[in-house]
Amino acid sequence: MLSDTGAAWSRTEFEARLREQGKAYHIHHPFNVMLNTGKATPEQIRGWVANRFAYQIAIPVKDAAVMSNCPDREVRRGWIQRMLDHDGYEIGGVKDEGGIEAWIRLGMATGLTREEITDGRHIIPAVQFAVDAYINFARQRPWQESVCSSLTELFAPEIHKQRLATWPEHYPWIEAEGLQYFRNRVTQARRDVEQGLEVTLGYFNTQPLQLRALDILKFKLDVLWAMNDAMATRYGVNP
Numbered sequence: 512m513l514s515d516t517g518a519a520w521s522r523t524e525f526e527a528r529l530r531e532q533g534k535a536y537h538i539h540h541p542f543n544v545m546l547n548t549g550k551a552t553p554e555q556i557r558g559w560v561a562n563r564f565a566y567q568i569a570i571p572v573k574d575a576a577v578m579s580n581c582p583d584r585e586v587r588r589g590w591i592q593r594m595l596d597h598d599g600y601e602i603g604g605v606k607d608e609g610g611i612e613a614w615i616r617l618g619m620a621t622g623l624t625r626e627e628i629t630d631g632r633h634i635i636p637a638v639q640f641a642v643d644a645y646i647n648f649a650r651q652r653p654w655q656e657s658v659c660s661s662l663t664e665l666f667a668p669e670i671h672k673q674r675l676a677t678w679p680e681h682y683p684w685i686e687a688e689g690l691q692y693f694r695n696r697v698t699q700a701r702r703d704v705e706q707g708l709e710v711t712l713g714y715f716n717t718q719p720l721q722l723r724a725l726d727i728l729k730f731k732l733d734v735l736w737a738m739n740d741a742m743a744t745r746y747g748v749n750p
C-alpha cells in the first residue's frame with residue numbers, strides 16, 4: 512500500500528511510485544499500439560524508425576551532458592558505458608558497432624537507405640523539438656535530475672520485448688537481423704536502470720525531492736509521448 516503522510520517515502524515505496532508512472536509510457540500511445548499489433552503500413556514503420564533516429568543520436572549527447580555536470584568519478588565510470596553502448600567503440604582490438612549503427616541497420620532492414628536515415632530528412636520538427644528538450648534538460652539540470660530523467664528505461668525492456676514478439680509475425684518483410692537493436696537493449700536497459708535507480712533512490716530522499724523526481728519522470732514520459740503524437744499526426748493511426 513502506498514501511504515501519503517508528508518514524510519519521505521521508504522525506498523521501496525518511492526520506487527513503487529516511480530514504477531506506477533509507467534501507465535503513461537509511450538507503450539500505451541495509439542501510434543505505438545498500432546506498430547506493435549501489426550496494423551502499421553511499411554510507410555508508417557519507416558517513418559517511425561527514421562524519426563526515432565533523432566532520439567538515438569541524441570542519447571549519447573545527452574549522456575555526455577550528464578557526465579559533464581557530474582563531479583563524481585565513480586558515477587562517471589559507470590555512466591560512460593552508455594556512450595559506448597550507443598556510439599560503439601574499438602578498444603584493444605575489441606570492436607562494437609554500437610546502438611546507433613544497429614539502429615541504422617534496423618532502418619535499412621525496413622527498406623530505408625542509410626543516407627535518408629542519417630541525413631534526417633524524414634525527421635518531423637516536433638519530434639526534434641521533443642528530443643532537444645531532453646538534451647537541454649541534461650545540459651541545464653543537476654546531474655542527479657538527469658539520471659532520474661533516464662528512468663523511463665524502467666519500462667523500456669517491455670516495449671523492446673513486445674517488438675521482438677510481434678514484429679516477425681506481423682512484418683515478415685523486415686529482415687530478422689534488423690531487430691538486433693531491440694535484443695541488445697533488453698539487457699542494456701536493465702543494467703542502466705539498476706544504476707539510475709541507485710542514484711535516484713539515494714539522492715531524492717525527502718518528500719519534496721521525491722515529488723520532484725516524479726515530476727522529472729513525467730517530463731521525460733511526455734518527451735516520448737510528444738514524439739509519438741507528432742508521428743501520429745504525420746503518418747496517421749490506422750483503426
Ligand SMILES: O=C(O)c1cc(C(=O)O)c2c(n1)C(=O)C(=O)c1cc(C(=O)O)[nH]c1-2
Binds near residue numbers: 570662
Ligand atoms: O524504444 C523505446 O521505446 C525506448 C525508450 C527509451 C526510453 O524509455 O527513454 C529508450 C530506448 N528505447 C533506448 O533504446 C535507449 O537506448 C534509451 C536510453 C534512454 C535514456 O533516457 O538514456 N532511453 C532509452
